[in-house]
Amino acid sequence: MKKKLVVLTGAGISAESGIKTxxxxxxxxxxxxxxxxxxxxxxxxxxxxxxxxxxxxxxxxxxVNPNLGHTILAELEKDFDVYIITQNVDDLHERAGSTKVLHLHGELLKxxxxxxxxxxxxxxxxxxxxxxxxxxxxxxxxxVWFGEEVPALEEALDITETADYFAVIGTSLQVYPAAGLISYVPSTTPVFYIDPKPIAIPNIRNKVETIAKFASEGVADLREKLKSI
The missing domain is CATH 3.30.1600.10 (SIR2/SIRT2 'Small Domain')
Incomplete structure (x- = not known):
C-alpha cells in the first residue's frame, strides 16, 4: 500500500511558471x-x-505552463498516494498530471x-x-475572496490528518485558514518545508526538514529525500 504524501502549495510554485503574486x-x-x-x-x-x-x-x-515542480509532484504518484492541497486558483497541477488536487481558494477556470x-x-x-x-x-x-468562508477546508483537514508525509511548498504560511493545516499533521509525520526564504513554523510538534530553495529545485530534492526514507 502506498504511503500518503500530502502537499500544501502556494503562490511560490506557480510564480516559476510566470504567474504573479x-x-x-x-x-x-x-x-x-x-x-x-x-x-x-x-x-x-x-x-x-x-x-x-x-x-x-x-x-x-x-x-503559461506547468514547471518542473508541478511535474515532479505529478510523477510522485507512481510511488506515493499524493494529495495536493493548493492555495492557487490556476490549473497547473492538473495540467502537469496530478490527479488529486483540492483548491482551497477556488478555481480561475470555473x-x-x-x-x-x-x-x-x-x-x-x-x-x-x-x-x-x-x-x-x-x-x-x-x-474565495477575503472575508468569505473556505468550503474545502473540512476536506483539507481530513486529508491532512491522515498524512504519512507532509510537504509545504511555495507558501509563506501567512494566509489563514490554509496556514493552520500544519497544526493538523499527525505529530509523528515528517514535514518538509520548501521555500527560498523559510520562516520558523510556530507551534509545530513535528520534525521539520527545511529545503531553502525555489519550488522546482526544492521539489527535486524532496523526491530524492522521500526515496531514501
Missing amino acids: FRDSDGLWEGHDVMEVATPEGWYKNQELVLDFYNKRRQQLKE VRSIQNKNLILDWTEDLNTGDFDTNGHQLRPHI
Whole structure:
C-alpha cells in the first residue's frame, strides 16, 4: 500500500511558471489593490473591474505552463498516494498530471452563481455582466475572496490528518485558514518545508526538514529525500 504524501502549495510554485503574486512585494496584485478585486465589497462596488481583472488572469493562464515542480509532484504518484492541497486558483497541477488536487481558494477556470454557491460551471473564456445562470442570476468568478468562508477546508483537514508525509511548498504560511493545516499533521509525520526564504513554523510538534530553495529545485530534492526514507 502506498504511503500518503500530502502537499500544501502556494503562490511560490506557480510564480516559476510566470504567474504573479502580490504578497512578495507591494501588496498589489497585477497593479490592483486586492481589496478592490478580491473581496465581496469590491465586487459590489465595481463589478466590471472585478470581471475584467479575472478575465485577464484567465487569459494569462492560457499563456503559461506547468514547471518542473508541478511535474515532479505529478510523477510522485507512481510511488506515493499524493494529495495536493493548493492555495492557487490556476490549473497547473492538473495540467502537469496530478490527479488529486483540492483548491482551497477556488478555481480561475470555473464560475458560480451569485445566488447559489453550489451552482458551479466550467468557464474558459471571458465572464461578462449579463452572463447568467439558468435562473437569471449573474455569474461570478469561483474564487474565495477575503472575508468569505473556505468550503474545502473540512476536506483539507481530513486529508491532512491522515498524512504519512507532509510537504509545504511555495507558501509563506501567512494566509489563514490554509496556514493552520500544519497544526493538523499527525505529530509523528515528517514535514518538509520548501521555500527560498523559510520562516520558523510556530507551534509545530513535528520534525521539520527545511529545503531553502525555489519550488522546482526544492521539489527535486524532496523526491530524492522521500526515496531514501
